[in-house]
Each structure stands twice: as structure tokens, then as C-alpha cells.
Amino acid sequence: MSARILTIGHLARETDTKVETVRFYEKSGLLPAPARTEGNYRSYDRSHLSRLSFIRRARDLGFSLDQVRELLALSDDRDRSCAAIDAIAKEHRAEVERKIADLQSLKHELDRMIGQCGCGIVADCRIIESLSPSTAA
Numbered sequence: 001m002s003a004r005i006l007t008i009g010h011l012a013r014e015t016d017t018k019v020e021t022v023r024f025y026e027k028s029g030l031l032p033a034p035a036r037t038e039g040n041y042r043s044y045d046r047s048h049l050s051r052l053s054f055i056r057r058a059r060d061l062g063f064s065l066d067q068v069r070e071l072l073a074l075s076d077d078r079d080r081s082c083a084a085i086d087a088i089a090k091e092h093r094a095e096v097e098r099k100i101a102d103l104q105s106l107k108h109e110l111d112r113m114i115g116q117c118g119c120g121i122v123a124d125c126r127i128i129e130s131l132s133p134s135t136a137a
Contacts (some may be wrong), residue, residue: 006044015052022052030055030069063092 012019025031031051034042051072058068067088074085116126 004046006049008042008044011044011049011052014049015056017052017056025052025055028065028069030065030072061092062096063088067092 006014008019008022011017012022022031026033031048034044034048037043054072054075055068058071059065063071070088071085074080074082074088113127113130116130118124118126122128
């Protein structure tokens with residue numbers, strides 16, 4: 001396959017990423033700086049496309065920028081054990097599980113509030129009452 005030069009716009013479109021985000025990933029060191037054309041335009045190649053796709057997928061899965069940075073550094077050392085990568089993924093999964101538990105608690109509280117609603121008038125609304133600060137001193 002011949003080397004294909006990509007503009008920043010093309011790279012952004014192929015990875016469904018905003019141009020500003022591509023620049024941000026470059027500035028933050030997640031994406032290596034591309035070569036420049038004679039007109040000083042960025043000139044990306046397939047390795048940039050692959051790396052940006054990796055970053056996008058990891059971000060879509062909720063990995064933090066620091067975790068993505070670690071994963072990229074670890075993935076660059078192909079002969080290394082993947083235990084560190086596994087640890088990052090497990091840590092992230094635990095964080096997701098905590099968020100799910102928090103959201104389930106939030107849902108139960110909202111269900112409780114909604115269940116108390118008699119669908120009468122606002123003056124008697126239990127939801128508004130639940131959200132209002134306590135006036136008892």
C-alpha cells in the first residue's frame with residue numbers, strides 16, 4: 001500500500017474528530033506532530049490515522065486522557081507484558097461500576113419522589129417539596 005498523505009481535515013473526517021481536537025491531542029503529546037508540507041501545512045500519514053483511531057476509541061469507552069497516554073505508551077512497547085494494560089482497564093471498569101451504582105441510587109431516589117406525586121396542584125407537589133431546602137429550623 002502506498003503512503004497516503006492526509007490533511008488535518010481528512011484525518012479529522014476519517015476518525016469523526018474535530019480539527020480542534022486533533023490539534024489538542026498533538027499539543028498534549030498524545031498524537032505525534034506531523035511532518036509539514038512546503039506550504040507549512042500538516043501532513044499526516046496512516047500511523048497518525050491509526051493512533052488517532054485508538055485515542056478516539058479509548059475516549060469513547062471513557063478512559064481519561066492520562067489513562068489513554070499510559071495505554072499508548074504501553075502499546076508502543078510490543079514485547080512488554082500486558083499486565084499493566086489489564087490493570088488500567090480493571091481500574092476503569094471499577095470506576096464505571098461506581099458510576100453505575102451512583103446512577104442506580106439516583107434513579108431509586110427519583111422513583112421515590114415521583115411515586116409520592118399525587119398529580120394535584122403545585123402547592124401540594126411532593127417533588128417540589130423534596131427539592132426545596134428544609135424550612136424547619
